[in-house]
Amino acid sequence: MRLATAFMPTRKEDPVEAEVVSHKLLTRGGYIRMVTRGIYNFLPLGWRSVRKIEQIVREEMDRAGAQEVLMPGVQPAELWRESGRWDKYGPELLRFQDRKGSDFCLGPTHEEVITDMVRGELTSYKQLPVNLYQIQAKFRDEPRPRFGLMRGREFIMKDAYSFDVDEESALKSYDIMFEAYNKICERLGFKFRAVEADTGNIGGSRSHEFQVLADTGEDEIVSCPECGYTANVELASIKVEGHGRPAGVHLETIQPVDTPDVRTIEEVSEFLGKPADQFVKTLLYVVNEETIAVLVRGDHEANEIKLRAFLRDERGIEIEELRMASDVEVKEATSAPVGFAGPVNLHVPVYADLAVQEMANFVVGANAADKHFVNTNHGEDFDVTTWADLRQARGGDKCGRCGGTFQAYRGIEVGHVFYLGTKYSESMNANFQDENGQQKPLVMGCYGIGITRMLAAIIEQNHDENGIIWPMAVTPYHVTILPLQYKNDAVMAEGERLYKELSDAGLEVMLDDRNMGAGGKFKDADLVGIPVRVAIGGRSLEEGVVELKLRDGGEVEKVPVGEIVDKVIGIVQSRLG
């Protein structure tokens, strides 16, 4: 590609709305442009890298025995009504009507369509297992798109769906996908972790996320160096040492204190001069119309996913609705404004996190405006209905599996694998006949990879202050040639020669034939991030050499013009593996 006529609009300045480095560099480097919030154009360079990522994913999916299909972006409401998700999915599902007034949506995921596609076709156990995938644009009307390609509303995803005869076989399919995802992340050069995860509203029971480690990631994960247990903080189980208060601690008498107009833990903590870990937070939730209280230590975070699992598994509650109580409901339950809720004389079920069990003489809200209690003790001043692990894990917590100490990381979720079971096949009547002639629902799994999110994640892990540093596997071009003096015919001719010979050898080559100064060419080359750079200057050319430099480091190397072609080919081939 010749830059003189290429559509590669680079910029000197960061886009004002960009927060993270991948968004800044993709925009400045001429890879993407925003069309409207959460929706992007992929310019020629950006699209080349997207297609390379797609191709790697495609190769690994095919190798794992999956078959590629393409489903529509526009989906009829009937299928969603059949699965029950038309009412459950919420405003993230973009809905609209056709000219006849029939309901449609833009596909945020494709369980319904794929189940519809195979039902009536996969009718015998002899046809199974089958795994189908597609690479296609999804649309989710995210409440808050941000960070460029990391959380768009329209994004490219690879989604795969497996169909098996029973759970055992389905878990084999799951493991095959799990391995394929590891392979894909390795080929893309990611530093990543496969972590145990929540299943969200896709449904199902077993699930792993593939998290690329990056400080800008939106997810928090913890990992135990002792036993290798790694999980999203939403899910990670925490071991609590011992039980109850430390022996010999003297229990003080509960006392009310005035706390005028201080509500949050930080405010009260500062006001009373006590650290947050001597507070107990009282959070009110509404479960199916009933108000409940959840207690966690002041410096801990309650975890709605654990709470949900606890209510379902330990309390046997069929959860229709679980949400934080509204201001009005808080007032009803505590007869105080928001910010002063506490467990003393609170007439709702009280579920407390295990960490609270070890606390004594702590501070709680007094269920009255501008008042808190100090020296509060569970068992003395209030009763806890049930103790449970209800908080989010964090670095330094004890591993729930082995008692080791968790390390915390931030991650970008680029992939997610689910064991679905028969959730969709049952609701949508996708059955097959087993070897005994019995009708059985297909057992399913589903597997997603955010292709365009991966593009952003690669840059988050591969950049410096000057720009992108592409891994050879996904760079839009392998090598860039910079003839530095555009009025020097010998320099330009040498550029043309290298461009032709390297292209003829099968490499993807960029030639900066623009009529501009050397400085601008160097700046753009660093920004755009092509891994191999060959600079041709008038003086060094007279000495019979050109200058080779790799984007990921090292010094400029002078290479005789007769050797440069073979040398570059060697570098590119060795890096492509």
Next chain:
RNA sequence: CGGGGUGUGGCGCAGCCUGGCAGCGCGCCUGUUUUGGGUACAGGAGGUCGGAGGUUCGAAUCCUCUCACCCCGACCA
């Protein structure tokens, strides 16, 4: 959805408070200059000031409504 903010040539911004010629830097075009990390000078093109309504002799500026976008909190590939 809740809270905070911004909309002015392609990009980044000033002007608004206190109404009176629509400006600056970058980029772009022409010429000269420079020729190894965004050279310098001169000339030039390009804007319904997000939109609608109102106040006024006069509105980018004041008022009302509206739309869009950004940032901080609950979701997900």
